[in-house]
Amino acid sequence: MKAGLRCGFHDICNSSVEIPACPLTQPSENTWVAPLLARDITMSFPKLAPSDLRAAAARLPRVPLAHLPTPLEELPRFAARLGGGVRVFVKRDDCTGLLLGGNKARHNEFLLGDAVNQGCDLVVWGAGVQSNNCRQTAAGCARLGLECRLYLSKGHYSLEAQGNLLLDYLVGAKVEFTDAAIGPELDALLATKAAEFRAAGRKPYAWHRPRVIPLAAVSYALCIAEIVEQLTSRGLKPDALYVSSSGATGAGVALGKAVLGLECPARLICPMHWPWHIPTALARDANDAAERLGLSHRLTATDVDADEAFVAPGYGIPSPAGQEALHLLATTEAILLDPVYSAKAMAGLMADVRAGRYAPGAVLVFIHTGGVPAVFADPVGALSGRSSA
Ligand SMILES: Cc1ncc(COP(=O)(O)O)c(C=O)c1O
Numbered sequence: 001m002k003a004g005l006r007c008g009f010h011d012i013c014n015s016s017v018e019i020p021a022c023p024l025t026q027p028s029e030n031t032w033v034a035p036l037l038a039r040d041i042t043m044s045f046p047k048l049a050p051s052d053l054r055a056a057a058a059r060l061p062r063v064p065l066a067h068l069p070t071p072l073e074e075l076p077r078f079a080a081r082l083g084g085g086v087r088v089f090v091k092r093d094d095c096t097g098l099l100l101g102g103n104k105a106r107h108n109e110f111l112l113g114d115a116v117n118q119g120c121d122l123v124v125w126g127a128g129v130q131s132n133n134c135r136q137t138a139a140g141c142a143r144l145g146l147e148c149r150l151y152l153s154k155g156h157y158s159l160e161a162q163g164n165l166l167l168d169y170l171v172g173a174k175v176e177f178t179d180a181a182i183g184p185e186l187d188a189l190l191a192t193k194a195a196e197f198r199a200a201g202r203k204p205y206a207w208h209r210p211r212v213i214p215l216a217a218v219s220y221a222l223c224i225a226e227i228v229e230q231l232t233s234r235g236l237k238p239d240a241l242y243v244s245s246s247g248a249t250g251a252g253v254a255l256g257k258a259v260l261g262l263e264c265p266a267r268l269i270c271p272m273h274w275p276w277h278i279p280t281a282l283a284r285d286a287n288d289a290a291e292r293l294g295l296s297h298r299l300t301a302t303d304v305d306a307d308e309a310f311v312a313p314g315y316g317i318p319s320p321a322g323q324e325a326l327h328l329l330a331t332t333e334a335i336l337l338d339p340v341y342s343a344k345a346m347a348g349l350m351a352d353v354r355a356g357r358y359a360p361g362a363v364l365v366f367i368h369t370g371g372v373p374a375v376f377a378d379p380v381g382a383l384s385g386r387s388s389a
Contacts, residue, residue, distance in 0.1 A: 078333050106223060222256070
């Protein structure tokens with residue numbers, strides 16, 4: 001996209017440098033409707049090798065921020081305690097680096113790559129006070145010399161400088177708190193702030209869902225490629241993938257599974273509900289990601305296995321099943337989950353195994369998306385429901 005051309009959907013696509021064409025500048029039927037219809041005419045898509053997927057991603061701007069590939073480790077003591085004879089592997093995306101790890105290190109390689117490529121000098125981001133997203137975005141900005149402005153939704157959190165918030169301050173982010181709720185209300189605030197900075201002569205790169213979710217999703221399609229290679233080198237194939245996601249990470253996992261031709265379930269255990277139908281939104285985001293990659297693959301909502309049953313008692317509030325998962329993994333393998341995201345996702349895996357969903361010997365891969373700093377923001381909450389004295 002060239003200077004002066006404005007993308008109809010994306011108010012951040014006002015770059016003065018050339019970037020790969022934004023597919024959403026095309027007529028809307030190319031992006032929002034056609035992908036969902038594509039499967040009705042029973043299209044079949046080519047199965048790509050991990051190296052093909054990497055080659056497709058090489059067309060996108062990217063900055064190196066994450067420690068990749070992350071290790072894939074087997075959890076024999078955890079699996080033995082879980083029962084059912086399954087084998088459980090963990091993809092250690094809690095070890096991506098970038099200020100204590102997590103999934104946003106992968107995301108930010110593409111998002112901040114996009115920002116740098118557009119010549120932006122400022123990143124305008126927001127989420128909850130204990131956002132892992134904001135912590136790793138602030139860290140990426142520090143690494144790249146970009147100013148970082150965070151607008152953090154107060155929710156029920158303490159505003160004490162603990163956990164992720166402490167780390168935001170330590171890497172130099174400028175933080176403001178807001179009563180705007182996470183989701184459409186906060187998105188609107190970020191758009192307003194970005195417009196103010198733009199009017200003042202700055203070049204902000206702002207959180208804008210239709211742009212950032214597909215780009216971030218690309219990074220998790222690539223994570224699936226890593227997993228496939230790591231399992232193949234051990235002579236294994238996955239029988240199921242599990243990850244905590246209601247958003248970009250899950251869109252990328254679903255896309256990676258489709259593009260690489262995996263037949264196993266990819267279970268997205270949702271940490272939160274959204275005011276939209278999650279499988280439909282994620283299929284659309286995965287399709288936008290595929291377009292950016294120049295791939296013909298298209299998903300429908302039925303290709304996205306998003307399970308909202310583990311959100312209760314609410315987003316950000318620990319659940320008894322999540323706390324059991326957190327303590328079982330910590331005490332058997334010394335790997336820490338966080339109560340908000342990864343513990344609830346592991347609770348989903350455990351519930352499926354206990355329900356007899358998998359035969360003995362099945363290979364289950366749990367993608368650990370990080371989130372561990374939140375444990376230090378709420379150590380009492382993290383300890384609640386401790387199963388061993
Ligand atoms: C630790 C952790 N896991 C999972 C997620 C979900 O990621 P996504 O929003 O890409 O679905 C988040 C989101 O902030 C997170 O912080």
